[in-house]
Amino acid sequence: MAFTRSYGPRDLDEQIRERLVAGKLPGNPHARYSTAAGDGQLCVCCDRAIADFSLQYDVEWPGDAMVRLIGMHRACFQCWRDIATELGSETSDGAEV
Numbered sequence: 001m002a003f004t005r006s007y008g009p010r011d012l013d014e015q016i017r018e019r020l021v022a023g024k025l026p027g028n029p030h031a032r033y034s035t036a037a038g039d040g041q042l043c044v045c046c047d048r049a050i051a052d053f054s055l056q057y058d059v060e061w062p063g064d065a066m067v068r069l070i071g072m073h074r075a076c077f078q079c080w081r082d083i084a085t086e087l088g089s090e091t092s093d094g095a096e097v
Ligand SMILES: [Zn+2]
Pocket: 043, 044, 045, 046, 047, 048, 072, 073, 076
């Protein structure tokens, strides 16, 4: 592949894409989020713990009854947002509110 992303290994890209398609990650790239020091929870994108020396992105994921807060690494967040944007522009699946 000639096209290389600058912010993560290819595996991560694929993993996040699969989870997005499967509905395991929010499809809206404009979801609200906040950042904080990692608290050791597992990243929803790569299943690795987010250590306290790295920045954790908490993304709001509105559901039917409540808003879930899902934590990701910074690199994962950027990758997720990029792919969600890409998928959202390819399909009309729920990205528009
Ligand atoms: Zn991660």
